[in-house]
Amino acid sequence: xxxxxxxxxxxxxxxxxxxxxxxxxxxxxxxxxxxxxxxxxxxxxxxxxxxxxxxxxxxxxxxxxxxxxxxxxxxxxxxxxxxxxxxxxxxxxxxxxxxxxxxxxxxxxxxxx
Amino acid sequence: xxxxxxxxxxxxxxxxxxxxxxxxxxxxxxxxxxxxxxxxxxxxxxxxxxxxxxxxxxxxxxxxxxxxxxxxxxxxxxxxxxxxxxxxxxxxxxxxxxxxxxxxxxxxxxxxxxx
Numbered sequence: 001x002x003x004x005x006x007x008x009x010x011x012x013x014x015x016x017x018x019x020x021x022x023x024x025x026x027x028x029x030x031x032x033x034x035x036x037x038x039x040x041x042x043x044x045x046x047x048x049x050x051x052x053x054x055x056x057x058x059x060x061x062x063x064x065x066x067x068x069x070x071x072x073x074x075x076x077x078x079x080x081x082x083x084x085x086x087x088x089x090x091x092x093x094x095x096x097x098x099x100x101x102x103x104x105x106x107x108x109x110x111x112x113x
Numbered sequence: 114x115x116x117x118x119x120x121x122x123x124x125x126x127x128x129x130x131x132x133x134x135x136x137x138x139x140x141x142x143x144x145x146x147x148x149x150x151x152x153x154x155x156x157x158x159x160x161x162x163x164x165x166x167x168x169x170x171x172x173x174x175x176x177x178x179x180x181x182x183x184x185x186x187x188x189x190x191x192x193x194x195x196x197x198x199x200x201x202x203x204x205x206x207x208x209x210x211x212x213x214x215x216x217x218x219x220x221x222x223x224x225x226x227x228x
Contacts, residue, residue, distance in 0.1 A: 006155075032214070043117070043204050043219025044156065089155050093214045099144060099168055101214050103155030 002027045004092045006104030014112045019077040021107050023090030026071065032093035033073045034101070035064050039086045044103075047088070048075070082111045115139065117220035119205050125226045126195045134190045134223045138207030144168075146217065147180055147190050148204040156204055162188065195227045 004025045013019060025031055035057075036044040048057040048064040050073055057064040066073040075088060087106045094100035118137040126132055138145050144163050148156035159178065160170040164185035173180065177196075182188040192199055202222040208215070 041221065043206070043222055044217075045219065046216050049215070099146065099161045099163070099208075099214055100158050101156075101217065103157070106153070106155050 002029075002092055002094055002102055004090055004102050004104045006090050006107055008107045009105065010108045010110070012110045012112065013080055015081055016079045019075070019080045019084070019109065021075045021088055021090070021109075022072060023074070023104055024070070024072045025090075025092045027092060027094075029094075031066075031071075033064075033066055034091040034093065035062070035075050036089045036091055036103070037086045038089065038106070044089060080109070080111055082113055085109055085111045117205055117207055117218055119203075119220035119223055121223055122221065123224050123226075125228065127228055128196055129194050132192050132195060132225065134203050134205075134225075136188045136190070136205030136220060138186070138188070138205070139209075139218055141209060142207035142218070143185070143210045144208045145182055145188050146206040146208075147188070148206065148219075150202045150204055150222065152201070159190070192225075195225075197227045200225060200227045 006023045033050040035048040037047045038044040048059045050057045050064045050066045062077045064075050087108050089106050090104040092102040120135050124132050146161040147159045150156040160173045160180045162182040177193045180190045202224045204222045206217040206219040208217050
């Protein structure tokens with residue numbers, strides 16, 4: 001079945017550092033890829049959608065790219081701030097079952113002030 | 114605009130007890146989802162509705178879990194006889210017509226501890 005793998009469980013950076021998080025996916029259909037962010041005590045919220053046509057999405061200083069050849073997608077930010085501390089999930093939209101999102105395991109980002 | 118509202122925020126049970134979670138989606142959203150999020154893991158879909166109809170409940174443990182959305186608005190998720198393995202945060206989400214999985218709006222969740 002469809003799946004998404006997020007290997008980095010935790011990332012610790014200093015303010016103004018560069019952020020890069022990587023995921024891989026597996027699907028027999030056309031992928032729709034998302035990044036969701038979850039702050040403590042809250043539900044996840046959509047950060048970015050990566051469309052296969054454009055292969056890139058940008059929001060709030062974050063940029064998401066997609067590589068069909070390696071079935072991977074990435075989240076990056078040039079300069080992180082303390083307010084970016086959260087858990088980031090890569091998410092695969094189920095093309096066949098339109099209501100279903102498949103979440104990765106999450107990457108907890110901690111920013112040292 | 115009010116977001117997705119869930120209650121209670123927390124629940125603590127002994128094994129074998131029953132519990133119900135309640136969700137009020139964003140007004141006008143026709144699709145409602147229940148996700149289970151174990152500690153330090155990503156959310157996993159349990160069931161989702163479009164209006165009052167169940168679209169997919171294949172991941173819902175049917176022997177102990179049930180979910181309804183009788184009028185196509187609010188929804189209730191019930192665990193009949195809780196087990197320690199049910200300890201998790203239960204998230205409700207909704208999405209507007211025509212958007213399916215394009216953009217889900219999540220509530221804060223109900224954190225369940227089964228002792």
